[in-house]
Amino acid sequence: MTDRALTVVRAGALTTVQDLGRPGHAHLGVPRSGALDEPAHRLANRLVGNPATAATLETTVTGCAVRLRTAATAAVTGAACPVSVDGRPAPWGAPVRVPAGAVLEAGPATHGLRSYVAVAGGIDAEPVLGSRATDLLSGLGPEPLADGAVLPLGPPYGPPPAAADAVPQPGPPAELVLPFLPGPRDDWFTAAGLRTLATAAFRVSPATNRIGLRTEGPALERARDGELPSEGMPLGALQVPPNGLPVLFLHDHPTTGGYPVAGVVPERFLPAAAQAVPGTPVRFVRLR
Amino acid sequence: MTPRPAAGPLPLRALPVGEHGLLVELDRAEDAGALHAELLRRAAGGTLPAVREIVPAARTVFLDGLADPGALAAELPGWRVPPPAAGDRPAVEIPVRYDGPDLAEVAALWGVTAEEVVRLHAGTAFRVAFCGFAPGFGYLTGLPERLGVPRRATPRTRVPAGSIGLAGPYTGVYPRSSPGGWQLIGRTDAVLWDPRREPAALLAPGTPVRFVPVDAPVPAPRTGPSRPAPQESAR
Structure with a gap:
């Protein structure tokens, strides 16, 4: 070797x-x-x-x-x-x-x-x-x-940069604020349910992993029961399983699913989610 | 159901998904297949805007990584989309030994003998409607609506690789051993997923498929990765 x-x-x-x-x-x-x-x-x-x-x-x-x-x-x-x-x-x-x-x-x-x-x-x-x-x-x-x-290990690509890279890394957030765009299945929730999503205090669940950031908090009220026929799921989806608690889909998420997606967090906000430890307070903020 | 003109506009709804995605919802599964085929034609012809993912599903096609999803959403309703062409390419043939543990159960649900289940299933021209659940797992359509079956009340904790299962309107082949709730009617030694092969997936959306009964014993299944399988049950 x-x-x-x-x-x-x-x-x-x-x-x-x-x-x-x-x-x-x-x-x-x-x-x-x-x-x-x-x-x-x-x-x-x-x-x-x-x-x-x-x-x-x-x-x-x-x-x-x-x-x-x-x-x-x-x-x-x-x-x-x-x-x-x-x-x-x-x-x-x-x-x-x-x-x-x-x-x-x-x-x-x-x-x-x-x-x-x-x-x-x-x-x-x-x-x-x-x-x-x-x-x-x-x-x-x-x-x-x-x-x-x-x-x-692969062969080195060349000498590292002579000057040290500036490291303006954001510290991990005391509160994780995740902007989202509603849809595509926001119509599966009541107005009160969507208000819960956009205003309530959630926490990062210990069950969080690379597949999804799970939350604890109040359940989102559904306007209709049941499941959708399987449909494509985006990175950053806020998928809501029957327990009503949104799961933020991270990089190992399933490509299709049948639970409604109430909103989508744009990719540029996901690195902060990757660093939020269980128990961190989470708020979802509507972008428009 | 009223037939559509040969290549007319599809009734569809385009829903925004985040900043760069579009979920196109159609009335019928066939229409989703037709739109998916049209999207692939346009992508191959260079007339589709750059897109990272095109994911067909039961009644939708999801596009992600679009610079301007709104522009495509506005354009889609005017597209002339031909219905899916049957027999435009040879079917992938999957040899099956029809001896699954749920064969008798499926026969009872269909109200026919086990032999008739084999005849009906092997006589059907299937098509991969979409993939999901696991790499290389295709949801195959083609059976008439009356032959739909429910999932098992209690999913199995381990379904062997190569198992052929039925659930709802779909037939599927488990690419590797995993938990699953589909009604198992047979086994194949065809390799559904091999990342070292090009293409890795034997079945991709749109692929025509036929199941060919074989009598010889199916060799021992190839073992998949030793990593635990996904928690989600196949659906």
């Missing part, structure tokens, strides 16, 4: 390989997948000289630790966390030189939920439909990381 690889020392609660996903295959039942906090994924790649299409590691809550078999530049972005190299503190959100054989650790998140670990050359897992992203709904892409697993 080549020495351009890393060994997983501590996989953490859930660490997956992510890139920009596999859009364009929804008609085959293939979710888009890809990094939930895409700006953080892009920044991590920039800091180590990778293109945005290179694969990074997306951690969940508890971070992860990897041993690099070869010396490489790495960077940790996204959820703020202590970063160390062989136990010595290293900067978060900046390029870090990791010697061959050293352990790079992204510690538990101090703010936010998901950190991104980029290594120069990118994680060189086998692509599926043009993407190395792990899709937890349909099982495409590499397995989630496990302790002891070995992941290949």
